[in-house]
Amino acid sequence: MLPSYFEFYNPVKIVSGHKALDNLPYELSQMGVARPLIVTDKGVVGAGLIQIVQEAFGSSGMTIGAIYDDVPPDSSVDVVNAIADVYRANGCDGLVAVGGGSPIDTAKGVNIVVSHDKGELKDYMGADRLTGPLKPLVVVPTTAGTGSEVTLVAVIADTRKNVKMAFVSRHLLPDLALIDPRMTLTMPAKITAATGMDALSHAMEAYTCLQKNPLSDAHATAAISLISRYLPLAVEDRKNATARLALANASCMAGAAFSNSMVGMVHALGHATGAVCHIPHGVAMGIFLPHGLAYNLPERAEIIGELLLPLRGAEIYAATPPKSRPERLLESLSSLQKALESKAGLPMRLKDAGAREDQLGEIALKAINDGALMMNPREMDIEDAKAVLKNAF
């Protein structure tokens, strides 16, 4: 399906491969950065990953401005401001985010603050509030799921007002994404499974929602093929560097896909579930993906059926009659869910993930106000959302 009009923008340089991190000082120098501030969290430090980053600077002649390693699981305004102070106090001139979604979003928030002489972070909340380029930002992902290294979004909590602020701007796109499989080798099986399902949901929603276009489709289908082949492998054999690299690449491609053709109801429900029940995003994605695709079937059966090709390969696709492909795809997803549940303990249902039935109404209300719903091909009102949640419970 060719859209009558589309836009695609991804200026992020992607450096991917074994020991890719060794190029970090060179890439920074190419951006004019001499004193980078590294933003990370305790988990990354505890896993010994920051050591790999520090070693990459050896014999480079470059000074690390500082390493801020205290980013909490949910990035917040106070943390952003504290890091901005560290940035200024140490005369830093660029940012390197090392971690999953939280350190990356936090670094994007810090970049907004340190790139503007006046105003507060909240002044730039919403879409398209940023009008000029920010300081250089390099992202080194340590999970293979969020795709934040190639997205133009940051979500930062205002813990005092108990609201999450979303920032959307092309200027939030990092300058460089550095993908090195050493950074994801230590991920436990459950997190590997959850982040893999997150990337899969990015790719599948980008492919099936209203903004789909040939370029995002290419990224999405390539990502789905890699995830289908390598996610079970990475869950079984955590130290398999090839599988890790494949998943990190898939996550990056899925990120580029959904950054250009937005996600839909699966993410709307996932964001809401995260806000209400604090269920990790990847876990929620793993639960909601088949339910979301099934809900959209009346509007998108053919397109959903096409996903059988990257998910199961050419032979199964060709052997399945076109009418049966959507159903076969949903069965395949269900099998993948079950495999990840048995091998990695990834929950298949909301109740197993810790949600309570009395929270479903609140989740539904939040979900219908989530921006991701705009691009969902089928209308979902609050009653529809409740029905989907009940099925997933």
Place this chain on the structure above:
Amino acid sequence: MKKVYEPLKPGRKWFKELVAHVVFFVLGRAFQSAAKLDAGIRREVAEWEEGFTLAMCILPKGPSMLLKKVDGRIRYAGWAKEDADLIIRFKNIESAFLVLTPQMGSARAFAENRLSLVGDVARSMSFVRCLDRLLAYLYPAFICRPLVKRMPPVLRPIRRRLYIYTLGIPFGL
């Protein structure tokens, strides 16, 4: 003879600008009126904070409209002369013409990046739901259906359409 290269000033698309002015006025007044009649829109607007302003405009300095919540009710406040809490911007007059005439729905317009949003994304979802309900009053089903993902279930559409067109839009009731 040497050709002279000079700056060119493209003309204005007067007709489309005029149509946009008229439709923004109609839309603003109709929204104000429908917000009184329709329980669905009332529920949405009740969640908006007092003093909340919403502008729709055509870039760079084209026609516009401003809605403002005053005393719990939504009011059409004419042209958007000031900054608003939520701004929905058409990137050019042609895109605006497509949406306002109405040949294209808001979801497709967003999907085709014809609109840009400044402000709170969640609030824009609420506004789009209101807009879908408003369209169900403004237009008969055969026009409205291609513009929305699903026809909103509105009560007494013909009676209320009559009210909006005869009292709401001309007199702001």
